[in-house]
Amino acid sequence: MTTTDQALETSAEQPRLWGRHAGVVVPPFLVFVAAIGLWELIVEAFDIQRFLLPRPSEIASLFVEDFGRLIQQGRNTLGVAGRGLLLGGGIGIGLAAITFRTRWMAEGIGIYAAVLKAVPVISLAPLTVVWFGIEAGSKIATVSIATAPILFTYTLVGLRSADANAQELMRSYAAGHFRTFWNLHVPYALPFFFSGLKIAVTIAMIVAIISEYFGGSFENLGGYIRNEANNVHTVEVWTAIVMACLLGISQYMIVAGIDRYVLRWHPSKRGG
């Protein structure tokens, strides 16, 4: 009865489809326009020098001009971030899947994961250069060190969250380990996995750029930023920042979209 009343309230409050989208799109758009306007105005009013803080209009025009090169550099960075995430995710998820039934093992790896999350991963970058070379190898290694513990923790908690009653139900069907894992633990783990993945994609991108900054090719966003920053080409640096943000946000949105599609059966994704 209570639930029906609440359902009534929400269904009645739900605006039409375009109205709902307008509510999500309009406020950020207004904030964006206001922020850019303010930025332009501040640079103008205080006569801020170009190498300190360039105007948004300047950044935009150079961004359009350099778009071809920026997207190429972005692709290289994205490749490093993606491969690092794949490797780190594989290790993290694999370890979680192997150990989640054995408490002491999961706990032991969990402590290593906690330590790795506290460690400033970026300080490991010089060492990975020694071990895996100055090019992509070391960057992929750093990204995977940063992402593996995140995906391990989230996947582990997810796999363990499987409902006890459902586990007994599977037992009553005399389902084997593999079948139970696939049909029960994996669906339970998915929402947690996606929460972890949303965090991991952002981190992968940041860590990839910082480790590129430590040396190696200039044909990626981090290397480009290092080179242009050393020459105090601030506008160029900012175009790289914009590209990095765009890639980061679209990556996040793609993962969020997959999450919403794959988990459309999940209570948290409905009616929101």
Place this chain on the structure above:
Amino acid sequence: MSASAGPEVAAQFSARERWLTEERAERLRSTSARITLIVILVALFLGGWEFLKWATDAPRTTLPHFHEVVDYLFSINSQGDVVWLAIGRNLRLTFIEALSGLSVAIVAGFAAGTLMALSRWTGRGIMPFVIGAQTVPIVAIAPALVIWLGTGWETKALIAGFLAFFPIAVTSARGIGDVSQDSLDLMASYGASRTEVFFKLRLPSALPYIFTGLEVAAAFSVIGAIVAELPVGSQEGIGVVILTSQQYFSLQPESLFAAIGGACLLGGAMVGMVRIIQIVVLRGHRAQELS
């Protein structure tokens, strides 16, 4: 408890006492198990290190013996300092930068999160940018800020704070906004003011969320401080030590391992500090794994 408590009450009371003792014993058991586990894990780590060296036959310039790194820590460097003391001094500076940045981030992040949670339009307007701004590469911002504000520790604290801000803002917004309708109705039925709803309901129920963000923020503040020390012009800090060690790596590989070890300890200390505060503050809260 009144002094004239009947036998039934006394029985209940002793049941509770027994329950408490059991819980204490259980906690003790798990604590000692945990310590044993950590000792084993440290042993495994060192064993793995030495095994790797033996198995790959790695030269000193790729992977020195663990004891060589320890020996190096107690040696005297070219400035006539004991190495571990010199590293400690640099760590202290980075710690101050990270901690100041974290403190600023806590205040600013909490305020921003609260604003986003309580004002629907502000929340909708700003939230996408808070998520987006996380992807801003600080390495790109850091040099500009250093040119702008100088190479003092304040600049580095600001960069550390920038990085630590986002996890706190996001978790505060979520924790403070995520309160059950029943609880809100309950407070409304008492005629509670907005301030009372905030301090008696929203804030305490948000604390577990905020602490998960705080843990991430603590780790990020150390990363931010180290990255801020990288641009040319910095003289001190563990980031500088790491850069210098990298340059002299082939001559003195132990120094890079020592510097990285120091940075890792700093990160661990920062996060550990937050953990301890969390345990003290959240004594009453139910244990939560992940939110």
Place this chain on the structure above:
Amino acid sequence: MTTPDTSREAAASGAQTAIAFQGVRKEFGNGANATLAIESVDLDIAEREFVSLIGPSGCGKSTLLRLAADLIEPSGGSVLVNSKTPRQARLDRDYGFIFQAPTLFDWRTVWKNVALPLEIMKISGMSREKKEEEIERLLSMVGLDGFESHHPYQLSGGMQQRVSLARALVFRPSILLMDEPFGALDEITRDRMNLELHRIWEETNTTILFVTHSIPEAVLLSGRVVVMTARPGRVQEIIPIDLPYPRTTEVEESTRYYELVTQVRESLGTAMAGGL
């Protein structure tokens, strides 16, 4: 312990009205999306009366309760609580609300959960010692002495709901609004809680408006049972329960009790058929 039935009758037909619904209508949403939840409800609840609301799912029982509590506002008609607007009654702390879920604050101990309303309401003329005494008295009344420093998660569902009952009583409201308070409990605990609630009602002189979907519960506890129709909710029938007080397990075994349960069930059947 036994109260003469005559005083009950007096209370039921008495001069003072605790809650008055008059032509109350409530719709959710507006325009084409609007849904009518309840329509033209007239209902008077006297002081010290125990009234149950029962009806099919979605009939607006909870809506009626929430209207009285000023958690929502009516679309038409009027609601008076102690001859005041619900808002004024809420600000005067005239009623305590009990939800289906205990709605305890996880971070507070049992003691501090019960103390919550006292912290928010600056009740004049009540000293600290007096408040502490009151909390202790209520906790022992709901059978929870010895659990003062426990946290909610350490208690069973029944115990949690008893804490929420103590919390609703601690500021001595003249009215209790209860929204399926025992709906989530098992049968045995529920039976015990029902008898305890009835005892507390007799001891404390409160008016209780009680939403339930259990016919036996409604009959056992109430002076009157209000049967509502399916959406939009209207009052189908008001059935007076002429069972002797105090309501005990013996009452539950009497023939009259079964007759009344049957009467409510049949009325409910008509209400549902009418709604379809």
